[in-house]
Amino acid sequence: MGGLDPSALPDRSLPAHPPATARAASRVGGLERRLVRRVLEARGGLPFELELWNGERFGAPPESAVARVVLRDRATLLALAVNPQGAFGDAYARGRLDVQGDLVRLLELAFRARPREVGPAWAVGRLASRWLRPNTLRGSRANIWRHYDLGNDFYRLWLDENLVYTCAYFPTPEASLEAAQIAKLEHVCRKLRLRPGERVLEVGCGWGALAIHMALRWGARVRAFNISREQVAWARERAKELGLVGRVEFVEDDYRNASGRYDAFVSVGMLEHVGPSHYPELGHVIQRCLGPDGRGFLHSIGRDRALPFHPWIERNVFPGAYAPTLSEMLQILEPHDLVALDAENLRLHYARTLEHWLARFERHTEEVTRRFGEEFARMWRLYLAGSVAAFRTGSLQLFQVLFARTATNEIPWTRADLYAER
Amino acid sequence: MGGLDPSALPDRSLPAHPPATARAASRVGGLERRLVRRVLEARGGLPFELELWNGERFGAPPESAVARVVLRDRATLLALAVNPQGAFGDAYARGRLDVQGDLVRLLELAFRARPREVGPAWAVGRLASRWLRPNTLRGSRANIWRHYDLGNDFYRLWLDENLVYTCAYFPTPEASLEAAQIAKLEHVCRKLRLRPGERVLEVGCGWGALAIHMALRWGARVRAFNISREQVAWARERAKELGLVGRVEFVEDDYRNASGRYDAFVSVGMLEHVGPSHYPELGHVIQRCLGPDGRGFLHSIGRDRALPFHPWIERNVFPGAYAPTLSEMLQILEPHDLVALDAENLRLHYARTLEHWLARFERHTEEVTRRFGEEFARMWRLYLAGSVAAFRTGSLQLFQVLFARTATNEIPWTRADLYAER
Numbered sequence: 001m002g003g004l005d006p007s008a009l010p011d012r013s014l015p016a017h018p019p020a021t022a023r024a025a026s027r028v029g030g031l032e033r034r035l036v037r038r039v040l041e042a043r044g045g046l047p048f049e050l051e052l053w054n055g056e057r058f059g060a061p062p063e064s065a066v067a068r069v070v071l072r073d074r075a076t077l078l079a080l081a082v083n084p085q086g087a088f089g090d091a092y093a094r095g096r097l098d099v100q101g102d103l104v105r106l107l108e109l110a111f112r113a114r115p116r117e118v119g120p121a122w123a124v125g126r127l128a129s130r131w132l133r134p135n136t137l138r139g140s141r142a143n144i145w146r147h148y149d150l151g152n153d154f155y156r157l158w159l160d161e162n163l164v165y166t167c168a169y170f171p172t173p174e175a176s177l178e179a180a181q182i183a184k185l186e187h188v189c190r191k192l193r194l195r196p197g198e199r200v201l202e203v204g205c206g207w208g209a210l211a212i213h214m215a216l217r218w219g220a221r222v223r224a225f226n227i228s229r230e231q232v233a234w235a236r237e238r239a240k241e242l243g244l245v246g247r248v249e250f251v252e253d254d255y256r257n258a259s260g261r262y263d264a265f266v267s268v269g270m271l272e273h274v275g276p277s278h279y280p281e282l283g284h285v286i287q288r289c290l291g292p293d294g295r296g297f298l299h300s301i302g303r304d305r306a307l308p309f310h311p312w313i314e315r316n317v318f319p320g321a322y323a324p325t326l327s328e329m330l331q332i333l334e335p336h337d338l339v340a341l342d343a344e345n346l347r348l349h350y351a352r353t354l355e356h357w358l359a360r361f362e363r364h365t366e367e368v369t370r371r372f373g374e375e376f377a378r379m380w381r382l383y384l385a386g387s388v389a390a391f392r393t394g395s396l397q398l399f400q401v402l403f404a405r406t407a408t409n410e411i412p413w414t415r416a417d418l419y420a421e422r
Numbered sequence: 423m424g425g426l427d428p429s430a431l432p433d434r435s436l437p438a439h440p441p442a443t444a445r446a447a448s449r450v451g452g453l454e455r456r457l458v459r460r461v462l463e464a465r466g467g468l469p470f471e472l473e474l475w476n477g478e479r480f481g482a483p484p485e486s487a488v489a490r491v492v493l494r495d496r497a498t499l500l501a502l503a504v505n506p507q508g509a510f511g512d513a514y515a516r517g518r519l520d521v522q523g524d525l526v527r528l529l530e531l532a533f534r535a536r537p538r539e540v541g542p543a544w545a546v547g548r549l550a551s552r553w554l555r556p557n558t559l560r561g562s563r564a565n566i567w568r569h570y571d572l573g574n575d576f577y578r579l580w581l582d583e584n585l586v587y588t589c590a591y592f593p594t595p596e597a598s599l600e601a602a603q604i605a606k607l608e609h610v611c612r613k614l615r616l617r618p619g620e621r622v623l624e625v626g627c628g629w630g631a632l633a634i635h636m637a638l639r640w641g642a643r644v645r646a647f648n649i650s651r652e653q654v655a656w657a658r659e660r661a662k663e664l665g666l667v668g669r670v671e672f673v674e675d676d677y678r679n680a681s682g683r684y685d686a687f688v689s690v691g692m693l694e695h696v697g698p699s700h701y702p703e704l705g706h707v708i709q710r711c712l713g714p715d716g717r718g719f720l721h722s723i724g725r726d727r728a729l730p731f732h733p734w735i736e737r738n739v740f741p742g743a744y745a746p747t748l749s750e751m752l753q754i755l756e757p758h759d760l761v762a763l764d765a766e767n768l769r770l771h772y773a774r775t776l777e778h779w780l781a782r783f784e785r786h787t788e789e790v791t792r793r794f795g796e797e798f799a800r801m802w803r804l805y806l807a808g809s810v811a812a813f814r815t816g817s818l819q820l821f822q823v824l825f826a827r828t829a830t831n832e833i834p835w836t837r838a839d840l841y842a843e844r
Contacts, residue, residue: 112829173835304761304828326762330749339726339819340748343765348835394828397761406726406816407534409770413595419841 028052032074035081042084046109052077066109067101089312093379103382104358107389114395129308133320135275137254141227143273143320150372152207152234157367158360163207163234166269166299167350167398177356180349185213188268190418191342191402192295194218198263201225201289203255203282204270208235208248215239215247220264222248225255256281261291271300271329272321279324279332287336293410295402296338301350302326302397310386317383326399333403341411342402350398351391358384450474454496457503464506468531470523474499488531489523511734515801525804526780529811536817551730555742557697559676563649565695565742572794574629574656579789580782585629585656588691588721589772589820599778602771607635610690612840613764613824614717616640620685623647623711625677625704626692630657630670637661637669642686644670647677678703683713693722693751694743701746701754709758715832717824718760723772724748724819732808739805748821755825763833764824772820773813780806 028036036050036058047060049068059065071077076096079087091097099106133143155163160181168180169187188210194200196219205211205224208231214220226232232252239248251258255270265286274282286296301323308314309321330340361368361384369377390396404411450458458472458480469482471490481487493499498518501509513519521528555565577585582603590602591609610632616622618641627633627646630653636642648654654674661670673680677692687708696704708718723745730736731743752762783790783806791799812818826833 169836171836171838304759305756325752325756326765327749327752327756330747330752334727334747334749337726339767339816340765340821341767343748343762344837345761345763348831348833392831394761394830399762408816409814411770413770414591414593415766415837416593416841419836419838 026054027056028054032077035077038081039077039084042081043110043113046106046113048106048109065101067099067103067106069106070098070100072096072098086311089310089316089379089382092382093316093375095374095378103385104388107386108392111389111393111395129314129320129322133314135273135278135320137256139320140254140273143318147318152230154368154371155207157364158357162209162212164209165206167301167346168353168356169346170349170352173352177353177360180353181209182213185210186217187418188266188297188299188400189214189218191400192264192266192297193412193417194220194264197221199223199261200264200266201258201260201262203258203265203267203285204273205231205235205250206269207231208238208250210266210268211235211248211250212239212242212244214266215244216242220247223251223258223260223262224248225251225253225258227252227254255285258285258289260289262289263291263294265290265294265296267297268299269301271298272318272323275320275322276324276328279328280335283332283336283338286332286338290338290405292405293408295341295404295411297403298329298332298399298401300324300329300399302329302345302399304394304397310390313383313386316379323396326397326401329399329401333401337406338403339406340401340403342400342415344400346398346400347391347394347396350396351388354384354388354391358388448476449478450476454499457499460503461499461506464503465532465535468528468535470528487523489521489525489528491528492520492522494518494520508733511732511738511801511804514804515738515797517796517800525807526810529808530814533811533815533817551736551742551744555736557695557700557742559678561742562676562695565740569740574652576790576794577629579786580779584631584634586631587628589723589768590775590778591768592771592774595774599775599782602775603631604635607632608639609840610688610719610721610822611636611640613822614686614688614719615834615839616642616686619643621645621683622686622688623680623682623684625680625687625689625707626695627653627657627672628691629653630660630672632688632690633657633670633672634661634664634666636688637666638664642669645673645680645682645684646670647673647675647680649674649676677707680707680711682711684711685713685716687712687716687718689719690721691723693720694740694745697742697744698746698750701750702757705754705758705760708754708760712760712827714827715830717763717826717833720751720754720821720823720825722746722751722821724751724767724821726816726819732812735805735808738801745818748819748823751821751823755823759828760825761828762823762825764822764837766822768820768822769813769816769818772818773810776806776810776813780810 040050040059047065049057049062049065050059051057051068051070053071053073073096076091079091088097133139135143155165159165160178162181164181164184167184168177169184170180171183175183194214198220200214200220200222202211202222202224205226208224211222211224214222229252232250235250239245239250290296303323303325306325306328309318309323314321326343333340361381365377368380462472462481469487471479471484471487472481473479473490473492475493475495495518498513501513510519555561557565577587581587582600584603586603586606589606590599591606592602593605597605616636620642622636622642622644624633624644624646627648630646633644633646636644651674654672657672661667661672712718725745725747728747728750731740731745736743748765755762783803787799790802
């Protein structure tokens with residue numbers, strides 16, 4: 001990987017590149033050099049340059065480095081040495097650490113080099129999350145408001161025109177984000193084999209794009225739940241503009257309070273916020289609300305193995321969130337008269353979606369900074385860049401699961417219809 | 423459902439239909455009538471007629487009954503009353519119980535009426551299976567020989583010409599069994615995105631149809647494991663006839679002994695015989711043998727919830743077998759660098775496959791009876807008919823899971839290619 005292996009070198013001889021800037025007036029001392037060594041070891045083999053506050057440089061030579069990580073002070077070096085995974089995000093957001101070069105590529109290489117087992121910081125983070133940011137009725141509101149009620153204007157800067165804040169479906173990788181989000185809405189409706197007039201329960205409806213699409217294009221009658229006040233207000237406005245009053249109802253309430261009987265159940269991008277300890281409650285909602293020939297659909301960020309989100313993401317971006325393995329998702333269904341018909345992993349589509357979001361976000365960095373401050377803008381950029389990297393490397397997955405009542409034979413014969421021209 | 427509800431009637435007044443045959447010389451006594459009532463209660467609401475050895479008839483009237491269940495003696499009535507689920511199979515196989523009318527439909531209604539929880543007999547059966555018919559290296563041989571080494575000639579009577587003894591894939595329900603089995607082989611190869619020259623490890627290869635198809639039609643080099651001596655001998659002969667020596671190797675050995683590195687892993691219809699306590703061993707085989715860009719495929723009979731096979735089936739037909747839920751299947755992969763890309767439930771295709779097998783079997787009943795005896799023939803018919811019913815009612819599922827190495831991006835962009843014309 002072109003990285004210098006510092007462990008092979010005696011402590012005092014850790015070589016710095018020749019000082020490249022005027023700032024490098026003096027070389028750092030022995031303690032700092034030990035800390036640098038530790039940081040490079042923790043990221044063993046990653047081809048990046050590490051530049052200190054005095055301009056001194058370590059690590060991979062510039063010609064083979066994918067990026068240069070610049071540390072602004074000794075405290076950041078110390079924090080990185082002590083907690084290499086945990087300190088990076090905070091230091092980046094606060095501007096104490098900068099990345100010059102390809103941030104996504106650097107994170108991608110870091111994810112690829114990640115150990116299969118995670119350290120105790122993750123376990124502690126997970127426990128802290130359960131206690132500090134629980135997904136109870138009240139806790140969920142706090143967690144959701146924190147992320148989704150940043151203001152619709154913020155999301156309008158970098159999402160597609162319909163404000164779809166979940167993985168798109170790109171028929172080809174070259175499709176535009178707008179087209180891919182509409183293709184995703186279609187993909188979901190096709191998988192559900194929606195029929196005109198059917199009653200749909202949606203839980204976690206975001207800004208309402210899917211509910212509106214189902215009503216407008218497929219003739220469904222949709223009841224959609226969401227606890228984000230800003231999103232519900234927007235969605236109601238949109239439905240009114242489109243003349244869908246009476247065909248789409250947006251309910252500002254928790255999914256656990258849903259009632260009635262429906263022909264279809266759908267949840268796109270809410271499961272991440274439910275938390276595995278509350279999966280049984282979600283299972284009961286589906287069991288209670290789905291009719292005898294009903295079909296259901298779950299779409300969620302997932303994992304190849306049971307692991308918490310990166311603690312920095314869980315703390316700063318998605319409080320209380322958890323991405324399940326596919327087997328954990330299925331355990332929502334298996335206690336009930338429900339069975340999976342079809343599961344699809346679309347992780348590369350989420351990587352592509354996030355590339356679009358990141359590029360759009362970058363074009364609006366100034367405005368975001370002006371409105372929310374620099375720390376927020378940097379945090380958000382790191383979150384988007386890290387998510388691209390996570391989906392590219394398989395650290396995160398995207399699962400779509402179609403299911404039905406176990407006993408019904410009103411199920412599709414094959415999946416060929418999903419791919420037929422219309 | 424048209425069934426007579428005997429629980430509403432006082433014991434002595436349980437009405438029999440007018441004796442319909444000359445055999446009904448005398449009416450049965452009070453004890454037998456209590457036992458009849460118990461049998462009818464246990465199958466509460468099922469529209470069948472129950473005829474006793476003396477010709478007396480109970481239950482649904484002939485015009486609304488889907489079938490007439492005829493008991494040949496008091497011992498069978500007693501056994502059914504004591505253990506309604508467990509005694510039926512043995513009594514049917516031994517000819518002490520007969521079904522006149524639509525056997526499949528009767529079983530289908532029985533499955534639909536099954537309680538969600540199973541009785542203690544099932545739990546005992548499961549434990550007995552673990553102890554008496556374990557899937558250790560030695561135990562697996564005994565279990566597999568018992569079912570698959572009945573003689574190739576037996577299976578040739580009612581399978582397709584390529585002896586594919588797993589769920590077919592019917593592009594339309596009207597496709598012939600022959601066409602549907604070839605379509606299944608194609609569906610598997612397409613899902614695996616096989617490329618010419620790739621090395622494939624198959625475990626549990628049956629009579630070799632898939633291995634041969636992959637080599638002949640897709641240019642793969644296949645190593646296929648099986649512990650059924652009869653099947654391996656047949657497969658080797660077929661490969662030789664087709665000039666595939668050197669491109670397909672059939673190994674008479676346990677899947678646990680597989681070694682080497684492969685581009686693809688495939689297992690169609692073996693998992694049922696592995697048993698959940700041995701899933702970790704299968705997971706290790708895949709982890710050890712699959713290359714960094716490898717794809718894998720698991721195809722198995724499954725369940726909507728974690729339950730043993732019907733004890734009669736497990737004891738008489740598939741010793742040691744277990745059908746997992748989809749989440750149990752995925753737990754083979756999740757401890758490793760493996761992740762599901764695609765899962766498909768084809769249970770109605772297995773119902774259709776079994777309808778074909780049952781019809782062909784019925785055409786050869788005389789020959790089977792001559793060679794294996796009447797009890798075997800009746801047992802086999804009940805197994806096939808019960809399996810049609812189980813897949814029609816969702817009591818059994820059929821899961822196909824495609825997976826890949828977590829870190830590889832050499833994965834299909836969408837599934838549209840599976841459904842494209844070629």
